[in-house]
Amino acid sequence: MITVVLADDEPLVRMGLGMVLGGSDDIDVIGQAGTGSEAVDLARRLRPDVVVMDIRMPGTDGVAATRQIVAAGLPSRVLVLTTFDLDEYAFAALQAGASGFLLKTSDPDRLVEAIRTIARGDAVVAPRVTRRLLDTFATQLHPAAPVQDPRVGKLTDREREILQQLATGRSNAEIAAQLYLSEYTVKAHVARVLSKLELRDRTQAAIFAIRAGLAD
Template sequence: MRVLLADDQPLLSLGLRLVLEAQPDITVVGEAGDGAQAVRMTRALTPDVVLMDVRMPVLDGIEATRTIVAAGSPARILVLTTFDLDEYVYAALRAGASGFLLKDVPPADLVSAIHAVAGGHAVVAPAVTRRLLDRFLPHLPAPGQRPDDRLDRLTEREREVLVLVGRGRSNGEIAAGLHVSEATVKAHVGRLLGKLELRDRVQIVVYAHERRLV
């Protein structure tokens, strides 16, 4: 698993490298000191995961994320933030990041998150996500005048799952609440991604809040 580090603090990058390279299946392929360099190195080194700081010189992590995703890179991006209510995190998720981590994340959780993202999953800390969206929901623009016909594609059960994902519930919690298996919930989530034309679970959460379904 190839990981690119993007952070303008050399000591933090060094600590991240030491943690990650202690894993037998993770290789740190490079370190970028600013967002523009992160974009160039992502294109040149084709990492599986980019661990992206938010506040960086030249180009911040949000714009770097947006540029990488817009270019069609298969790299998954985990945004790093100092605070769980960092005003930049929501914009980063909108830009296409697959999730976010706090900079004081325990090493084991960091490794697990990188594995999850590399496997195509999103890293969503339910409580943190709820607090983040609760703060920014009043500032979100109202939905456009044109109706979103994507919702019409959903079955009643898929709408239920959409709302529960939007509330930050895990697959296990949803399965217990709906009295179905986790595999069934995963299948529903997969269909939601396809029908709503979304990239990952993070975008499902954002979508549900933007449509005032939660």
């Protein structure tokens, strides 16, 4: 059973989300929060698998709440909700450690599948969306000078190459074709890269690569 906490400042939205998720026999909504601070508190106490987090809430917003949940080392993964595609707040939440974002206009089935995907440890940001995110916010991602991070030294040459490919937003299949590797091998390399860099998903890996000066 996947346990979920819903965080949204609009009660009707929480009710609607609860009804959608209630129709799935493998998802259990164990808490609801109306503010970001309440979401953090519930995440600490209930330790859900997934927190479905609204971005714009009074007081502690979804970005700050996401950052606090991730910084606390909680097992909960965050799926942020946004009204606008490529909303700068949604992007900030990804930087803060969210495992993906979804539009509030998405189909109910897509929300359910996104929660299942995140609970498995994957991200819900599709490769093509990653490209759009990186293109849209390129100026924010490029620091004045590359960030020196000792974790880079843990990577093999092949793993660095995989990391550079992740920064382009390519899928595993596309990386496999580009580097003449099997898709299974690429998947294994991606897992090792994320583990060595202590990152949660490929979107964070893409951001890391650009900030470290390993990719344009």
